[in-house]
Amino acid sequence: MKTLAREQKLQHLYWRAGFGLPFKPDQASPAIKNAVRGLLRQSGHAESLQVALPRTETTLQADAQNAEMRLLRQRERQQGFVLLNNSWLQQMTTSEAQLREKMTLFWHGHFACRLREPRIALLQHNTLRDHALGKFPNLLLAISKDPGMLQFLNNQQNRKQRPNENFARELLELFTLGRGHYTEQDIKEAARAFTGWSYNPQGEFVFRARQHDRGKKTFMGKRGSFGGEEILQIVVENPRTAEFLTEKLYAFFVSDTPHPERIRTLSTYFYNTGYDIPKLLEKIFTAKWFYGPDVVGSKIKSPIELLAGLQRQFDVTYTDGRSPLVLQRALGQELFRPPNVSGWSGGRNWIDSSTLAFRLRIGPSLLQDAALEVNLKPDDDSEPTAPRRRRQDGIRIVRAKANLNGLQQQLQQVKDRELIDKLSQKLLQVPLRPETAALLTQHIPSGAAHADKVTLLTLRLLSLPEYQLC
Amino acid sequence: MSALASGMLLVPNFLHGLDRSGLPLLGNSNGKRLVVVQLSGGNDGLNTVVPYQNDLYYKARPTLAIPSREVLTLEKGLGLNPAMEKMRLLYDQGYVSVLNSVGYPNPDRSHFRSMDIWHSASASDEYLSTGWLGRYLDSLSGPSANYAAIEVDDTLSLALKGERYTGIAVQDVKRFFQATNDQFLKQAAQLHAEEHSHHQVDYLYKTLIDTQQSAGYLQEKTKVYRSKKEYPNGEFARHLKTIAELIASGVESRVYYASLTGFDTHVRQAGQQANLLRELSEGLYSFVKDLKQQQEFDNTLIMVFSEFGRRVAQNASNGTDHGTANNLFLIGGKLKQAGIYNEGPNLQDLDQGDLRYSIDFRNIYATLLNNWLNGNAAGILGDKTQLLPGLV
Numbered sequence: 001m002k003t004l005a006r007e008q009k010l011q012h013l014y015w016r017a018g019f020g021l022p023f024k025p026d027q028a029s030p031a032i033k034n035a036v037r038g039l040l041r042q043s044g045h046a047e048s049l050q051v052a053l054p055r056t057e058t059t060l061q062a063d064a065q066n067a068e069m070r071l072l073r074q075r076e077r078q079q080g081f082v083l084l085n086n087s088w089l090q091q092m093t094t095s096e097a098q099l100r101e102k103m104t105l106f107w108h109g110h111f112a113c114r115l116r117e118p119r120i121a122l123l124q125h126n127t128l129r130d131h132a133l134g135k136f137p138n139l140l141l142a143i144s145k146d147p148g149m150l151q152f153l154n155n156q157q158n159r160k161q162r163p164n165e166n167f168a169r170e171l172l173e174l175f176t177l178g179r180g181h182y183t184e185q186d187i188k189e190a191a192r193a194f195t196g197w198s199y200n201p202q203g204e205f206v207f208r209a210r211q212h213d214r215g216k217k218t219f220m221g222k223r224g225s226f227g228g229e230e231i232l233q234i235v236v237e238n239p240r241t242a243e244f245l246t247e248k249l250y251a252f253f254v255s256d257t258p259h260p261e262r263i264r265t266l267s268t269y270f271y272n273t274g275y276d277i278p279k280l281l282e283k284i285f286t287a288k289w290f291y292g293p294d295v296v297g298s299k300i301k302s303p304i305e306l307l308a309g310l311q312r313q314f315d316v317t318y319t320d321g322r323s324p325l326v327l328q329r330a331l332g333q334e335l336f337r338p339p340n341v342s343g344w345s346g347g348r349n350w351i352d353s354s355t356l357a358f359r360l361r362i363g364p365s366l367l368q369d370a371a372l373e374v375n376l377k378p379d380d381d382s383e384p385t386a387p388r389r390r391r392q393d394g395i396r397i398v399r400a401k402a403n404l405n406g407l408q409q410q411l412q413q414v415k416d417r418e419l420i421d422k423l424s425q426k427l428l429q430v431p432l433r434p435e436t437a438a439l440l441t442q443h444i445p446s447g448a449a450h451a452d453k454v455t456l457l458t459l460r461l462l463s464l465p466e467y468q469l470c
Numbered sequence: 471m472s473a474l475a476s477g478m479l480l481v482p483n484f485l486h487g488l489d490r491s492g493l494p495l496l497g498n499s500n501g502k503r504l505v506v507v508q509l510s511g512g513n514d515g516l517n518t519v520v521p522y523q524n525d526l527y528y529k530a531r532p533t534l535a536i537p538s539r540e541v542l543t544l545e546k547g548l549g550l551n552p553a554m555e556k557m558r559l560l561y562d563q564g565y566v567s568v569l570n571s572v573g574y575p576n577p578d579r580s581h582f583r584s585m586d587i588w589h590s591a592s593a594s595d596e597y598l599s600t601g602w603l604g605r606y607l608d609s610l611s612g613p614s615a616n617y618a619a620i621e622v623d624d625t626l627s628l629a630l631k632g633e634r635y636t637g638i639a640v641q642d643v644k645r646f647f648q649a650t651n652d653q654f655l656k657q658a659a660q661l662h663a664e665e666h667s668h669h670q671v672d673y674l675y676k677t678l679i680d681t682q683q684s685a686g687y688l689q690e691k692t693k694v695y696r697s698k699k700e701y702p703n704g705e706f707a708r709h710l711k712t713i714a715e716l717i718a719s720g721v722e723s724r725v726y727y728a729s730l731t732g733f734d735t736h737v738r739q740a741g742q743q744a745n746l747l748r749e750l751s752e753g754l755y756s757f758v759k760d761l762k763q764q765q766e767f768d769n770t771l772i773m774v775f776s777e778f779g780r781r782v783a784q785n786a787s788n789g790t791d792h793g794t795a796n797n798l799f800l801i802g803g804k805l806k807q808a809g810i811y812n813e814g815p816n817l818q819d820l821d822q823g824d825l826r827y828s829i830d831f832r833n834i835y836a837t838l839l840n841n842w843l844n845g846n847a848a849g850i851l852g853d854k855t856q857l858l859p860g861l862v
Contacts, residue, residue: 068787071737114582169595298670330625340586345599348673352626353616353681354639356674357650375624375641380511380581380734430671435661443654464658465674 004291008425010035012296015429015470016253017285018098019308023406023426036285040278043100046130051087053080053118078382080118085325085335088125092304093311099281103132105304106252109346111143111175112338113152114381121336123203124148136245136275137236140175144232147199153341158195159211165191168231170341176235178244182220189217193226242271246280253284255298256347262289297430297469300350303331305470306359314402316366326396327362330374331355337382356465363462365398372398404455411454423457428466436464502842505713505726505772506603506629509750511733512581513776514743515796516815518554519568523547526817527782534739534784544568546810553744556755557799564808565758566801567861569834571815573795573827577778581734581792584777589629591832591851602835603725604632605850606843617684619725620716622709630727637725638684642712647689650682692719699760706730707753714760717770724843733776736789750774754801762803771842771862772801775831781823795827798834800862807860829858837861 004012006029013032014021017039021027030038054076092101107128115121124146131139143149144167150156153167168190172182196212199205217226220234235241246267247258254262270280284290301309307327310316318324328334332355333344358374365372374396407426414422420440424432432440444456461467521527522538524547541549542558548568550558560566576594578584590598600608603619607630610618619630619637630637640646659682662675697715701707709728716723730750735742754772761767779796795815815825836847836855842862847855 068737114580166595174597300670300674337582340583340597342597349599349631351674351677352631352636352638353677353684354624354626356677357681360655360678361649377623377625377627377729378510378731433661436658439654439657439661460654463652463655465678466671468674469670 004296006031008296009291011426012291012429012470013039013285014098015301015305015309016102016299017281018102019092019305020312020470022312023410025406025409027410032291033286036282039099039285040133040282043097043103043133045097046100046132047091047095047097048126049084049087049091049122049129051083051118051122053083053122074382077116077118081121081336081382082322082325084118084122084125085328086321088335089304089308089311089324092308100129100132103277103281104129106249107132107139107143108335109252109338109343110248111149112341112343113148114337114340115148115152116381118336120148120151120203125336133278133281136241136277137232139277140232140236141229144171144194144228145197145205147203147205150197150199150205155194155197156199158191158197160192160195160213163188163191163195163213167191167194167197171231172235174342176241176244177238178240178247181238181240181244185218186220189219189226190231192217193219193231194228197228236275239267239271242275243267245275246270249280249284251346253281254290255295257294257298262287297428297466299470300347301468301470302344302346302350303328303333304335306331306362306468309470310363310366310402313406314367314404315406316400316402319399319401322396323398323400326374326376326398327372329376329379330358337379356468359468360463360465363467364459366400367402367404367459367462369399369401374398404458407458408451408454412450416450416453419453420457423454424461427458427461428464429470430466432461432466502769502771502844503717503724503726504603504838504843505728505770507750507754507772507774508627508727508729509733509746509774509776510581510585510729510731511735511776512584512778512780512792513733513746513796514735514739514790515776515779516782517739517743517790518551518747519544519570519797519814520549520551521547521814521817522549524814524817530783530817532784534788534790544810546814548810548814551744551747553748554751557747557751560751560755560758560801561808565803565805566799567805567808567811569798569800569811569829570813571795571825571828572775572798572831572834573778573825574830574832575827577794577824577827579778579792579794581777586628588775588777588831589627591835599628599631600633601627601629601631602839602850603629603727604636606632606725606839606845607635607637608632609846609849616680617688617721617723619727620713620721620723621727622712623727623729627727627729630725637727638681640685640688640712641709643685643688643692643716647685650685656682688716688721691721692716695719697760699756699763701756701760702749702752704749704753706749707756710753710757711760714757714764717761717766718764735780736785736791737787739784739789758801768803770802771804771838772799773834773838774799774801779825782817782820782825783823793824794821795825798831802862804862806862811861830855833858834861 009032010029011021013035095101127142127146131142153170154164155167158164165187168187173179192213196208198208214225216223219226219231222234246263250263266283269283273279332350338344376396420437440457440460443460444453517536520536520541522541528535540552542552542554543549544561574594578594587594589601591602592598607618616636616638621627621630621637621639622641623639624641626637626639659675659679692715695715695718697711701711713726732746758767761770775798776796779793780790781793785791832851832855836851837858839845839847839850840857
């Protein structure tokens with residue numbers, strides 16, 4: 001097995017644990033063990049996402065009688081989501097706490113809610129962020145009491161007289177055990193235990209004792225007058241929860257192809273550490289196999305990884321605040337807008353002929369300040385199409401400024417004949433085939449200045465399918 | 471695996487299936503095609519197919535109900551919105567079937583989620599990452615080209631995404647061809663037309679090559695024929711015209727997909743919805759005429775649906791809010807039973823102000839897949855669906 005150079009290992013680590021390694025003039029190359037510790041240390045503290053949202057909405061019940069008023073509020077909510085989206089993408093790009101950003105993105109897809117109110121979405125986001133690198137049972141309890149979650153999965157309607165099973169079902173199916181590891185009766189009993197879990201108009205968790213079913217429940221072979229806390233406790237005591245989470249984390253951080261043996265070892269470790277998330281991640285990132293050929297470059301970048309990565313490495317700044325959101329929607333992953341409670345399916349699902357063609361154009365277009373045009377499908381939940389304008393509504397043009405300064409500086413001393421090798425190692429996570437390298441050479445004028453060669457080669461490399469992998 | 475054999479895998483699938491003697495590319499599809507028209511935003515079905523003999527309708531909508539004298543009457547106490555004259559012409563020729571109260575259990579009122587359910591044909595507490603038409607492509611025996619299903623748009627809907635095969639989104643054939651015709655990328659793709667050790671790289675190149683080949687094929691096929699039929703103005707009609715041109719040019723696609731947007735009429739609905747329904751009817755009318763002239767109408771079935779209907783009662787702003795069950799149109803030259811397929815909506819027995827569904831939309835899908843596209847509905851939709859008698 002060919003081992004990777006330290007720099008390439010570092011690149012790999014940063015693509016997986018974060019959003020790529022920025023091109024700095026004097027990039028240090030610490031040993032992997034130290035780099036992993038550094039990532040964990042820099043992510044140790046949870047910095048909240050701070051967004052100043054437009055503020056006329058003061059209640060959760062958006063039940064304004066007047067429809068005109070409702071439209072106004074809708075517009076306000078829409079602006080709110082643009083702000084949320086930009087702020088988070090910006091934080092992913094600039095924050096030193098790369099692992100916390102990445103892990104928050106993972107939980108956003110795991111506890112996937114599509115919320116109406118930006119304020120509630122921000123609250124939920126910061127709950128995920130706070131607990132992203134803690135112990136899973138704490139995260140699970142916090143998110144189960146989160147107003148956005150209670151709203152999205154209808155627990156507000158879960159009452160003693162008329163239980164609503166939505167939250168209980170997804171808790172077992174999507175958040176902890178996975179299909180096939182519980183019965184329909186378990187769902188019914190768990191739903192009873194969560195009756196009365198609610199929130200008030202200020203967006204705070206409230207336990208409504210009068211709506212709570214105090215009776216005895218039989219849940220997964222245990223019997224008692226369980227409340228929600230006990231149900232969560234029983235669920236995390238089941239090692240299957242550790243397995244289920246490890247499978248998902250493995251797919252997110254390592255590879256879409258499951259590796260039962262590695263997953264078994266990792267999940268046992270995860271369970272034995274009391275679901276300590278940073279410890280599990282450290283185990284993954286320091287494993288020898290993590291840098292093996294079946295792992296490095298084997299993942300298709302998610303749209304967010306692609307966009308945050310470009311922004312991080314090439315200082316992309318968009319002319320219009322809506323542009324990042326437009327690109328995300330065109331590529332099929334919009335922050336704060338997961339498709340449904342099961343999150344983004346990821347992997348090859350990111351790719352169809354349209355998204356691939358669009359992906360190949362994004363890098364070169366953003367770097368050249370060229371306009372990217374795309375016709376978006378409407379999203380009537382967040383921004384109802386105005387019938388008179390609807391044709392123009394769909395067409396969005398994205399423009400941005402970017403620079404290659406960091407990359408140029410790193411390559412200043414590199415000789416022409418080594419340029420393609422060096423550059424492709426920096427930009428691609430899979431080896432460039434010699435034939436493709438030769439083709440690239442043909443497309444670069446041999447008399448061009450060094451800096452121009454770097455630019456031209458970068459544009460070509462970013463347009464290759466290889467750039468879509470990490 | 472020998473280099474030759476594995477290289478073969480990367481030859482675009484349709485090249486294996488392309489038959490110069492004119493046999494249909496998709497041998498098991500009967501040579502028939504389906505055109506899906508999506509009304510995005512939740513079309514108000516009660517003001518589309520109006521129960522104009524029902525007092526409850528007029529009571530629920532004091533200022534929004536369509537007066538009975540203006541309704542374009544059909545049968546069984548139902549009539550069309552006055553903006554749909556062209557649809558009535560189609561109806562009178564026996565080309566239209568109206569299915570009432572179409573929906574699904576535990577309906578979702580979010581546009582996105584309800585559309586997700588219609589596209590993936592899932593239950594409302596089930597989440598699938600493939601669409602019903604994509605799974606149809608997957609189910610076809612033998613090779614299937616990605617242009618077997620074409621959506622006229624820039625981005626592809628979930629409905630057309632399968633596990634192994636996905637459709638393609640093409641707004642404009644020429645533009646699509648130009649966008650995929652970058653010489654450098656074409657040369658790079660050719661270098662990857664053979665074995666490569668990295669499977670994810672292979673997968674992306676294979677998708678790229680398929681796209682380039684499909685764009686080339688569509689460009690080649692359609693460069694001669696232009697429809698001479700008059701279509702109304704607007705993007706929707708232009709998209710239908712594109713579909714007609716693809717069909718008339720002999721493109722071997724089995725599924726086409728087009729959308730008309732803007733049906734989320736919470737405020738001042740009447741004028742907005744009328745404009746949209748006129749656009750829909752006139753577009754479809756020109757499309758049908760065009761296909762008939764090309765002798766392609768009998769092989770074509772059009773399904774018109776929306777993600778949900780509206781609530782029965784109007785709101786305080788002369789609009790309607792998100793509801794549940796809705797009507798659905800099938801349009802074709804060979805319908806088994808044209809006209810009103812089942813009883814109009816029951817306005818007496820409502821579920822908290824919403825219509826109850828009587829036909830599960832997945833049974834319509836199953837019937838179209840089995841009886842029209844020669845597919846295997848049970849394999850595509852699961853074994854719980856039932857075929858609707860006397861439809862197609």
